[in-house]
Amino acid sequence: MPDLRIPVVSARVVPFAAVPTIAFQLEVRNLVRDEQIHTIALRCQIQIEVTRRGYTPEEQARLLDLFGRPERWGQTLRTLLWMNTSVIVPHFEGSTTTVDLNVPCTFDFNVAATKYFDGLDRGEIPLLMLFSGTVFYSSQDSPLQVAPISWELESRHKLPVETWRQLMSVYYPNSVWINLHRDAFDRLNRYKTENGIPTWEEAVEKLTRAQECVRP
Numbered sequence: 001m002p003d004l005r006i007p008v009v010s011a012r013v014v015p016f017a018a019v020p021t022i023a024f025q026l027e028v029r030n031l032v033r034d035e036q037i038h039t040i041a042l043r044c045q046i047q048i049e050v051t052r053r054g055y056t057p058e059e060q061a062r063l064l065d066l067f068g069r070p071e072r073w074g075q076t077l078r079t080l081l082w083m084n085t086s087v088i089v090p091h092f093e094g095s096t097t098t099v100d101l102n103v104p105c106t107f108d109f110n111v112a113a114t115k116y117f118d119g120l121d122r123g124e125i126p127l128l129m130l131f132s133g134t135v136f137y138s139s140q141d142s143p144l145q146v147a148p149i150s151w152e153l154e155s156r157h158k159l160p161v162e163t164w165r166q167l168m169s170v171y172y173p174n175s176v177w178i179n180l181h182r183d184a185f186d187r188l189n190r191y192k193t194e195n196g197i198p199t200w201e202e203a204v205e206k207l208t209r210a211q212e213c214v215r216p
Helices: 057-062 072-078 112-118 162-173 180-194 201-213
Strands: 008-014 021-030 033-047 080-089 096-104 124-139 142-160
Touching: 008 142, 021 033, 021 142, 021 162, 033 096, 033 142, 057 072, 080 096, 080 112, 080 201, 112 162, 124 162, 142 162
Parallel strands: none
Antiparallel strands: 008 021, 021 096, 033 080, 033 124, 124 142
8 A cells, every 4th residue: 555745845826827826846755665656636635834933013913803912812823724625646657756736826805814824924834734535556466456545644834925925916916805795895886986986996095094084
């Protein structure tokens, strides 16, 4: 039975994809000699280990909506589930091959992962990848066999914050996405139309400036 190891070699921005995508290059290794891997149906759960890095005061302020005040982080800081995804590892000769695990990303600020990534200034994002799935293999003295991959197979990777920012800069240059309830959008749209405001940015700026003027 194969004894697999799957370290993450690197991560890169995929240009011109249908949605913003980061490709994690996986190095798939089989430590058992004289086995032929025909294919692997590989599943991966990606978690963000938020407690495995430090945070500046500026980052703590931006993460307030996600984790609350820093004095409560001992209770609120918990590992976040980012993504469940999968990839097919094709047949390979020898003991090692590489494959790209493409992870689609969202800029929706209702999603906890987006809030977390955008709240970081610099450094690295600590990721834990938990693998499972099915491996199809054979050896010199046995026909094709099928075996499950245990969730115990895992790999850690530190994704540079700059890679995330580069990704969003490529797909959403100088812009962000927000999601509004329909009634809130209708009120904003009516305000924009009735006041002859040409863009959404200007409508929001006028509202925020008006709010600042009424503050004591």
